Amino acid sequence: DTGVSQDPRHKITKRGQNVTFRxxxxxxxxxxxxxRQTLGQGPEFLTYFQNEAQLExxxxxxxxxxxxxxxxxxxxxxxxxxxQGDSAMYLCASSLRGADTGExxxxxxxxxxxx
Amino acid sequence: xxxxxxHLPTLSVQEGDNSIINCAYSNSASDYFIWYKQESGKGPQFxxxxxxxxxxxxxxxxxxxxxxxxxxxxxxxxxxxPGDSAVYFCAEYTGxxxxxxxxxxxxxxx
Numbered sequence: 001d002t003g004v005s006q007d008p009r010h011k012i013t014k015r016g017q018n019v020t021f022r023x024x025x026x027x028x029x030x031x032x033x034x035x036r037q038t039l040g041q042g043p044e045f046l047t048y049f050q051n052e053a054q055l056e057x058x059x060x061x062x063x064x065x066x067x068x069x070x071x072x073x074x075x076x077x078x079x080x081x082x083x084q085g086d087s088a089m090y091l092c093a094s095s096l097r098g099a100d101t102g103e104x105x106x107x108x109x110x111x112x113x114x115x
Numbered sequence: 116x117x118x119x120x121x122h123l124p125t126l127s128v129q130e131g132d133n134s135i136i137n138c139a140y141s142n143s144a145s146d147y148f149i150w151y152k153q154e155s156g157k158g159p160q161f162x163x164x165x166x167x168x169x170x171x172x173x174x175x176x177x178x179x180x181x182x183x184x185x186x187x188x189x190x191x192x193x194x195x196x197p198g199d200s201a202v203y204f205c206a207e208y209t210g211x212x213x214x215x216x217x218x219x220x221x222x223x224x225x
Contacts, residue, residue, distance in 0.1 A: 004158070040124075040217065040218070041215075041217055041218070042204045042206070042215025042216050042217055042218055043159065043204075043213075043215045044215070045212045045213065045214070048212075056211070056212070091158055091159075093158075098211075100146075100147045100208045104149075104161070104213070105161075106158030106159045106160070107158050108156070108157050108158045109157075109158050
């Protein structure tokens with residue numbers, strides 16, 4: 001499978017715990033995006049990388065959220081001290097050129113449930 | 116943030132009929148738009164796109180119409196099939212990012 005891969009697909013955690021999600025983009029895609037999606041809503045942009053540089057992070061929801069892409073390949077999204085309001089689907093997408101070329105490919109998401 | 120909204124949250128159509136899904140966007144500076152389809156438990160899947168210098172674009176069984184005067188997009192699906200049942204999102208591209216609307220749930224009745 002050469003699509004965008006996300007892991008884990010499902011995560012159940014207790015409030016206050018830290019969680020980390022991993023995204024493996026399509027190989028050779030240098031742009032990587034994280035979105036959050038709550039039930040019945042469209043994806044909400046969080047942050048994006050071009051290679052290893054995080055070019056936009058002002059939309060990360062709080063300082064409990066952080067993302068890395070250390071070698072310009074896979075990326076991780078970490079949520080510290082999770083809250084029930086963090087329960088959502090976290091989507092990763094990648095593109096080779098800019099997102100405005102239509103070539104933005106999404107993974108199947110990591111669903112987080114905070115108890 | 117940007118506001119992208121849909122007129123109808125749900126739509127039911129008979130198999131074989133045409134479907135029309137509408138979307139309003141708020142930023143007149145947005146210059147690129149995409150329609151995505153999202154099936155249950157899956158990530159959004161690209162359907163069709165259109166740039167602001169166009170009014171209409173056709174794909175296979177799908178057509179997107181853009182009315183910049185009233186900031187309105189529509190997605191037309193011809194001969195709707197059961198496999199078209201999904202949530203459909205429009206997204207506008209502005210400020211180097213996409214902003215998605217709430218989505219319309221399309222149900223195709225066999």
